[in-house]
Amino acid sequence: MKSYFFIVNPIAGGGKAKSLIYRIEDNFRQSGAEFQLYQTKGPQDAIEAAAGAAKEGYDIVVAAGGDGTVNEVLNGLVGSNAALAAIHGGKGNDFATAVEMPKNIDDACRALLKSEIRAIDLGKVLDRYFINSVGVGFDAAVALRVNRGVKPFKGVSAYIYAFFESLFSYETVEMDIDMGRELIKTRPLLVAVGIGQAYGGGMRIVPDAIQDDGLFDVCIFNSMSRLALVYHFPKVFSGKLKHLEQANMFRTKEIKLNLSEVRPLHMEGEIFFSDHMHFTLEPKGMKVLFGK
Ligand SMILES: [Mg+2]
Structure with missing residues (x-):
């Protein structure tokens, strides 16, 4: 079974991501999968948190926020073995939509646990991925x-x-x-x-x-x-x-x-x-x- 590290942006979507914590904990406790939740403290914090999670050997790092959170998590993960995941937790959730993540949090947790991982293209501009x-x-x-x-x-x-x-x-x-x-x-x-x-x-x-x-x-x-x-x-x-x-x-x-x-x-x-x-x-x- 894979291990999961959630990076929650508490202000994303006007508090939407934060409100999902309880459902995430509930679903993951029942599953028995190893998981950890972390709440970001400010801009750019998710980059460091994601890099740290990858270093600790977590298989999947989940951005729980909007697209800005996804981008920070991505930039912390590039070059590591961890896979990037995202749930709908912000105002803009274009990446979560692009990877067909269900909007409902319980369905999303089930999808995370199924861990269907594929490699996709990675872009870079202005030294940022x-x-x-x-x-x-x-x-x-x-x-x-x-x-x-x-x-x-x-x-x-x-x-x-x-x-x-x-x-x-x-x-x-x-x-x-x-x-x-x-x-x-x-x-x-x-x-x-x-x-x-x-x-x-x-x-x-x-x-x-x-x-x-x-x-x-x-x-x-x-x-x-x-x-x-x-x-x-x-x-x-x-x-x-x-x-x-x-x-x-x-x-x-x-x-x-x-x-x-x-x-x-x-x-x-x-x-x-x-x-x-x-x-x-x-x-x-x-x-x-x-x-x-
Ligand atoms: Mg293309």
Whole structure:
């Protein structure tokens, strides 16, 4: 039987992850599996906790939080023998969704105990690993506004508010995009790079992405009028945004973005800034636990 280390972000999802502790303890005590729970104390703490758990020899490290927690746990685990798992515990749970983890906590615990482990591709940019998706441009501007807080709005309404605010303030930036073929010079609205299909809580920006094909799915989305963007934006949830002429879809193992000025990049709930972003992929570089 496998051993489990849970990293719980107590503030994720407005306390959602913390509220799951009782159910996790109940399920795992009954199972007889070896497990340990740890609550994070602040930003970046999950990286160290995950690295420590891997060093202690835990087989599976479970991120109990949102995508930001998953990203920290991932960065603590890379290079170890431990597998990454995630339960729906935050506002954005795109990775948990990508690995088909059940939303119900009791079902999720059963899936964890079944421990269906497979290797999927591992991405890296700005010296940080990612396992699902990254965006640069308008989407990152929205994420940045949400992260900084748009009181009194919370959750989905915070995203909607930030979306409209960004809609009127966002200025595109010139980019040279190098995927090892003809250099693309453009001023896109956004560039998304995905191993999984979705970010931002279910926005399927690269809906055909396959997690273990050794390639990133890339969407270079060109600018459109504000009105058109408001009209077409909801299509991102069904994956239909890719059918618009503004959406240019690619598959590549490597991509370099050179921006004319420093801009934010959003990676699984975390924000970084740079004007040069070099994405590399390690095929099947990370062991992850699937819900099915
Ligand atoms: Mg892929």
